[in-house]
Amino acid sequence: xxxxxxxxxxxxxxxxxxxxxxxxxxxxxxxxxxxxxxxxxxxxxxxxxxxxxxxxxxxxxxxxxxxxxxxxxxxxxxxxxxxxxxxxxxxxxxxxxxxxxxxxxxxxxxxxxxxxxxxxxxxxxxxxxxxxxxxxxxxxxxxxxxxxxxxxxxxxxxxxxxxxxxxxxxxxxxxxxxxxxxxxxxxxxxxxxxxxxxxxxxxxxxxxxxxxxxxxxxxxxxxxxxxxxxxxxxxxxxxxxxxxxxxxxxxxxxxxxxxxxxxxxxxxxxxxxxxxxxxx
Amino acid sequence: xxxxxxxxxxxxxxxxxxxxxxxxxxxxxxxxxxxxxxxxxxxxxxxxxxxxxxxxxxxxxxxxxxxxxxxxxxxxxxxxxxxxxxxxxxxxxxxxxxxxxxxxxxxxxxxxxxxxxxxxxxxxxxxxxxxxxxxxxxxxxxxxxxxxxxxxxxxxxxxxxxxxxxxxxxxxxxxxxxxxxxxxxxxxxxxxxxxxxxxxxxxxxxxxxxxxxxxxxxxxxxxxxxxxxxxxxxxxxxxxxxxxxxxxxxxxxxxxxxxxxxxxxxxxxxxxxxxxxxxxxxxxxxxxxxxxxxxxxxxxxxxxxxxxxxxxxxxxxxxxxxxxxxxxxxxxxxxxxxxxxxxxxxxxxxxxxxxxxxxxxxxxxxxxxxxxxxxxxxxxxxxxxxxxxxxxxxxxxxxxxxxxxxxxxxxxxxxxxxxxxxxxxxxxxxxxxxxxxxxxxxxxxxxxxxxxxxxxxxxxxxxxxx
Numbered sequence: 001x002x003x004x005x006x007x008x009x010x011x012x013x014x015x016x017x018x019x020x021x022x023x024x025x026x027x028x029x030x031x032x033x034x035x036x037x038x039x040x041x042x043x044x045x046x047x048x049x050x051x052x053x054x055x056x057x058x059x060x061x062x063x064x065x066x067x068x069x070x071x072x073x074x075x076x077x078x079x080x081x082x083x084x085x086x087x088x089x090x091x092x093x094x095x096x097x098x099x100x101x102x103x104x105x106x107x108x109x110x111x112x113x114x115x116x117x118x119x120x121x122x123x124x125x126x127x128x129x130x131x132x133x134x135x136x137x138x139x140x141x142x143x144x145x146x147x148x149x150x151x152x153x154x155x156x157x158x159x160x161x162x163x164x165x166x167x168x169x170x171x172x173x174x175x176x177x178x179x180x181x182x183x184x185x186x187x188x189x190x191x192x193x194x195x196x197x198x199x200x201x202x203x204x205x206x207x208x209x210x211x212x213x214x215x216x217x218x219x220x221x222x223x224x225x226x227x228x229x230x231x232x233x234x235x236x237x238x239x240x241x242x243x244x245x246x247x248x249x250x251x252x253x254x255x256x257x258x259x260x261x262x263x264x265x266x267x268x269x270x271x272x273x274x275x276x277x278x279x280x
Numbered sequence: 281x282x283x284x285x286x287x288x289x290x291x292x293x294x295x296x297x298x299x300x301x302x303x304x305x306x307x308x309x310x311x312x313x314x315x316x317x318x319x320x321x322x323x324x325x326x327x328x329x330x331x332x333x334x335x336x337x338x339x340x341x342x343x344x345x346x347x348x349x350x351x352x353x354x355x356x357x358x359x360x361x362x363x364x365x366x367x368x369x370x371x372x373x374x375x376x377x378x379x380x381x382x383x384x385x386x387x388x389x390x391x392x393x394x395x396x397x398x399x400x401x402x403x404x405x406x407x408x409x410x411x412x413x414x415x416x417x418x419x420x421x422x423x424x425x426x427x428x429x430x431x432x433x434x435x436x437x438x439x440x441x442x443x444x445x446x447x448x449x450x451x452x453x454x455x456x457x458x459x460x461x462x463x464x465x466x467x468x469x470x471x472x473x474x475x476x477x478x479x480x481x482x483x484x485x486x487x488x489x490x491x492x493x494x495x496x497x498x499x500x501x502x503x504x505x506x507x508x509x510x511x512x513x514x515x516x517x518x519x520x521x522x523x524x525x526x527x528x529x530x531x532x533x534x535x536x537x538x539x540x541x542x543x544x545x546x547x548x549x550x551x552x553x554x555x556x557x558x559x560x561x562x563x564x565x566x567x568x569x570x571x572x573x574x575x576x577x578x579x580x581x582x583x584x585x586x587x588x589x590x591x592x593x594x595x596x597x598x599x600x601x602x603x604x605x606x607x608x609x610x611x612x613x614x615x616x617x618x619x620x621x622x623x624x625x626x627x628x629x630x631x632x633x634x635x636x637x638x639x640x641x642x643x644x645x646x647x648x649x650x651x652x653x654x655x656x657x658x659x660x661x662x663x664x665x666x667x668x669x670x671x672x673x674x675x676x677x678x679x680x681x682x683x684x685x686x687x688x689x690x691x692x693x694x695x696x697x698x699x700x701x702x703x704x705x706x707x708x709x710x711x712x713x714x715x716x717x718x719x720x721x722x723x724x725x726x727x728x729x730x731x732x733x734x735x736x737x738x739x740x741x742x743x744x745x746x
Contacts, residue, residue, distance in 0.1 A: 012369065012394065012395055012425065013369045013394040013395065050559070079668050080668075083665045083666070083668065086665065087665075101559075103559060114670070114671070115404065116367045116397045118367055118368075118369045118397065119671070119673065121659075121671065125665065145662055172559070173559055174559070176559050179559055183665075184664045184665050184666050185664075185665040186662050186663070186664065186665070187660065187662075187663050187664070187665050187668050188659070188660060188661055188662060188663075189658075189659055189660040189663075189668070189669075189671060190659045191657040191658070191659055191671075191683075193657075256394065
């Protein structure tokens with residue numbers, strides 16, 4: 001499975017496996033990497049700091065640190081905890097950076113359970129223009145919606161998605177951690193079951209590679225590099241104009257059946273997925 | 281029966297456990313009726329016999345109870361009378377059984393159950409609980425086969441020790457997962473989070489380029505294959521000054537290509553090509569048309585054109601942060617609060633509205649304390665973090681309701697139902713009125729007593745908590 005880290009959890013009624021790779025690179029133009037990333041089950045995120053004067057690093061690091069500090073060990077978290085810690089990170093970044101204007105994006109995925117602990121969902125969350133994609137082994141689908149000026153214009157029907165990619169305001173974001181007193185991240189909840197994959201990345205990846213190019217890199221495993229390393233290398237090869245951070249997660253949530261009906265390992269994936277899943 | 285833990289409460293119900301039978305009943309533990317029931321439980325009586333005893337003095341005077349036991353076909357039968365809520369773990373989605381609104385009791389037979397969370401009062405169950413193998417306890421709730429009971433505090437769920445499964449006296453006649461599977465710790469080393477994870481110390485003020493919370497090495501200037509092993513580059517020199525922000529309040533941008541910031545790499549002159557990410561309030565971006573957008577003075581400034589002219593003048597609301605929409609919102613809220621205060625303290629607080637709940641045809645109830653999204657396997661798409669709905673799964677015989685079927689919320693004393701573009705639609709039946717199909721996506725206010733019909737026998741009844 002490439003250079004990914006693997007984790008297996010046995011929950012009372014589900015078995016969860018995480019196969020995750022992550023990589024970050026300063027890029028070829030910038031001198032400082034202001035991105036931070038986190039790949040600690042059940043939380044996977046990318047934060048893209050901004051603001052110059054190294055304040056961007058502080059913002060993204062502090063945000064990742066706070067979300068990590070609230071994580072339970074070896075079991076799912078809850079959406080309430082994630083929301084609270086995002087709000088906490090917002091306050092902390094505001095305090096840390098004081099009058100200096102800095103902030104960070106935050107995009108990620110967490111495995112969450114309800115308050116009784118009996119149903120599992122993938123929670124995607126987003127502030128800013130880093131992204132969460134779902135990846136089923138063949139098709140990449142953008143889950144998050146950018147908080148960016150060009151996305152607003154696309155939503156208004158003023159420009160097309162293609163025009164957005166080259167629009168002069170494409171680096172203007174409209175929401176960030178550390179900017180206002182109240183922060184409302186966008187949240188998605190997807191039922192967790194069977195094999196599911198996610199790609200989380202900063203805009204350093206998506207500025208260099210469009211969705212089809214990312215799909216191609218994910219699918220063609222010609223080297224032993226992890227999926228995240230391959231994506232970063234591809235973004236560098238296309239210019240590497242910004243910091244690039246990528247987390248590629250392949251996970252599987254399988255209901256644990258009663259012992260007499262133990263699921264055979266080889267049946268865990270549907271056949272069509274077994275054939276086409278990339279080596280990530 | 282697998283590991284049972286209970287949440288002790290002096291005002292709770294009596295919980296009788298022995299062999300494969302669990303009975304929670306709203307009777308004093310010292311009463312004669314409890315003693316009689318305990319005798320039956322000890323004798324290994326079937327659920328039917330125990331039920332006979334419970335209702336022996338007539339249905340109306342029968343206490344509320346939860347009875348879990350084995351059927352002759354090796355499935356598990358669950359009987360609930362009254363307000364208790366039993367949540368069944370039957371895979372990744374939970375479903376609930378409750379006797380609310382039923383004059384007798386609710387009986388369900390489940391065959392792939394892995395565990396139960398049984399709430400005898402409104403209080404949530406203590407995850408640790410007190411283990412119970414056999415005997416009588418006074419409890420406000422129970423967890424069965426859900427192996428979180430542990431004194432290990434933060435120990436991972438999977439590592440929780442079994443609540444002493446071995447000496448259970450009777451063989452487990454129900455197909456509940458044997459304790460060995462449910463609770464055996466799996467001391468896999470991978471469970472430990474990755475190194476380099478350092479939650480506590482030191483607010484990071486210095487421009488250390490390697491985020492401390494990052495589980496692997498971070499930024500490398502060159503993409504050589506072995507860069508994961510290479511040490512990180514030295515921290516960049518600290519930036520000497522902060523005039524950028526001061527000169528552009530409210531805007532997050534890369535430093536301008538000013539000669540006064542030679543140390544900052546982003547200002548190296550490439551920004552006109554790539555552009556540093558900048559922050560701008562949402563309205564500013566949204567109202568601009570392409571035609572209106574001034575061409576970027578690209579070579580001159582890496583940031584976007586000065587936004588001042590296109591902004592309204594919210595300055596009277598804002599302290600030094602005019603670009604920040606959320607600050608504006610907060611200040612508006614503050615102004616409103618001031619105005620309310622100015623109107624005088626005579627204005628009474630709005631009394632808390634009534635609280636509603638839904639009765640599910642599949643058993644159980646869901647409080648409308650937050651927005652509910654109900655369906656076969658519901659999901660939520662782009663909801664604000666401040667109002668994440670609770671997702672409720674309903675299993676129907678033919679799997680005919682949509683994955684994400686209907687949304688129900690309670691707002692200011694009104695219950696609002698919205699069909700979420702489900703395949704087969706949602707109908708509502710107001711008391712004494714004919715059934716009426718909802719238009720997809722259009723919210724409809726309903727009153728107490730309304731039945732919300734999702735099709736395939738799945739209905740929700742709107743009730744008001746007394």
